[in-house]
Amino acid sequence: MEFSCSCMRMESFGIPCEHIVCVLVHEDINELPRSLVLSRWTKTAKVGLQNAAGFS
Template identity: 85%
Template sequence: MWRVFCCDIEMEFNCSCMRMESFGIPCEHIVCVLVHEDIEEFSRSLVLPRRTKIAKVGLQNAEEDAAQKELVNDADSVRDDAQVNASGAGLATNDLGHSMPRDPRK
């Protein structure tokens, strides 16, 4: 026997089987209560944020943040290389005219 707890005001549902809390999917017990109460839409408490369109936006923002950090790190690296070049140490030119690292000064 399972118990479904329903808060009409906040439209929150919990079941003693704990499937929603464990897997993020409403159980058949909650669905039976929704049908019995003639509720035609899932409440927000039954839809996890990771299963919404907002999750995709959040993922894109996280990817953009990571890309921005990588650009900043690349810019720092270029600046550091420029400082090494200005000091006269760090890079040499090979036969093809490409820059190559040199041994550090002792």
């Protein structure tokens, strides 16, 4: 599933806006679809980051 909104919060900040959340509630979707969770907000977001930045 893909979601977008004219307020552009998802595209700008990577966070679903209240408009998208209202649609999810209206459609009785109880979990955020993976398409609404950017990799930077996951537990594995920092994996490999230190090596890429040159830190040990």
